[in-house]
Amino acid sequence: MYAKSGDAVTAMAVFNRIELRNVSSWNAVITLHMQRGEVEEALAQFEEMKQRDVISWNSMIAGYSQRGFDARALILFSEMLEESSLKTDKYTLSSVLSACGNLQELEAGKQVHAYIIRAEFDTSGPAGNALVYMYSKCGGVGMAKKVLEVCGTSTLNVIAFTALLNGYIKLGDIDPARQIFDSLHERDVVAWTAMIVGYAQNGGNNDATELFRSMLEEGLMPNSYTLAAMLRVSSNLASLNHGKQIHATADKLGEVLSVSVSNSLISMYARAGNISCARKSFGLIQRRRDSVSWTSMITGLAQHGHGEEALELFEEKLSLDIKPDHITYVGVLSACTHMGLVEKGRSYFRKMRDVHGIEPTSSHCACMIDLYGRAGLLREAHDFIRSMSIEPDVVAWGSLLASCRVHKNLEVAAMAAERILSIEPDHSGAYSGLANVYSACGKWEEAAKIRRSMKERNVKKEQGISWLQIKSQVHIFGADDALHPQRDAIDLRLGKIWVEIKKMGFVPDTASVLHYLDDELKEQLLKHHSEKLAIAFGLLKTPENSTLTIMKNLRVCNDCHSAIKYISKLAGREIVVRDATHFHHFKDGSCSCRDYW
């Protein structure tokens, strides 16, 4: 009675006073321990029992699987099979199947399936649901559908359907997932959330947002999972407005202090350009911070050029004995890269493996190559890539290629480009990267040749675009965008700015133009880079003194970087530019990256 009514303490107290315990009360106690996550205590009771029935075993196996000890669940199951006096039932098998699903053990799952068929178990109900779950989790969506045909959709519950829906999402097949979602009669929060996550992961940001709205309309309460997923959508869009709305919703529902929501808020604010709000969210969870909270904050700070603070935070994390993982180290290494801290970066790279036992991944290696390359140590970068313990990938060679442009090294550049193309023949970055090195070296002919062969092979270059959000409207600009309806006003403003900043000492960096043209034409091209258009437009349309935030898909060029510094001073405005990798905060004539990026 006490166990059922949730009063675990009283239930245990009573249990301990019983001298002649029967199997049922033992079983109840095992379940109680499992519910409270006390796995070892449950096992101790289980081992102490002299007589164990099927339910005792089932409770242990189910409890293990529920608490994430799936491997232990399977081991216990095999021990159970050795006790010939016992017969497994549908509950045993469904727990075992879900453990197989969680462990992605397709083979073991198939064996259980075979057993179910041989023993002629009823697959309507728990066993059918569990089979669909197992196959969906193991990437066997086809088999899951077959099982579904046999056992019938009417007996399948929302849980199995959600697993199937997720199976499709994992394969990137969003449409069949949506079909399942639409066919569900009773959709609960979990099913809604799964679908929203599916969209958020596959670039369907608008679909996710729409779904979220209909969910609210139907009167369903989002929980911390849903909110975290929606904050991820805000991050994808890098939209502060969108993110603030979700934040407000979370506030209303009393979920802002849930760790997963806070973590998502930290990364959303960082990615949407507001690092101080990110700090606030991090501050609000103080002692409940988990490893992800720290990593999110460290990475956010590194992206915003606050490298020292990022490293201080990392040391604080270590001193609190919170283990860093491979993603934490990506943040740490990139913090070093963007401050040019070569020695520090090198020692952290060593520490990662020697102290924390984390094997370097391609991301870590790319960071190291970047670290050396940007600091002008092309030789070290090259040596590093040759000594890598894993096969260098496109990103690694890309980092090397990028540093060749700064250091005008044609030989290494050609080799790096070749390696990239041997891995990914249509990699546009390899072509443009190499062409850029040729241009930077003044070899216009060669550069043009590469651009031509790019065209012949129909390799599409990624177009640079910049965008900004004003109220709820997103304005997108391409380079030299003649199509914008307010183009004349933008041009006029840009013309004035150009004259003024030149008076202040700005010199257009014609070397940033990688085509063979005379200087005046080059200057025209530079003047109409997408981020400059976006900034001119932003200055026209937003209130004075407000911070202007611009997003860009590629990296900012040297000329724009220099021009924006002057513009921030001229207009007395803080300008934030998020490029492909980082945030630049321009204020009063200087940039937070200290011109190192």
Place this chain on the structure above:
DNA sequence: ATAGGGTTAG
């Protein structure tokens, strides 16, 4: 007295 789905980081 027994099963079960979905989050967050680069």
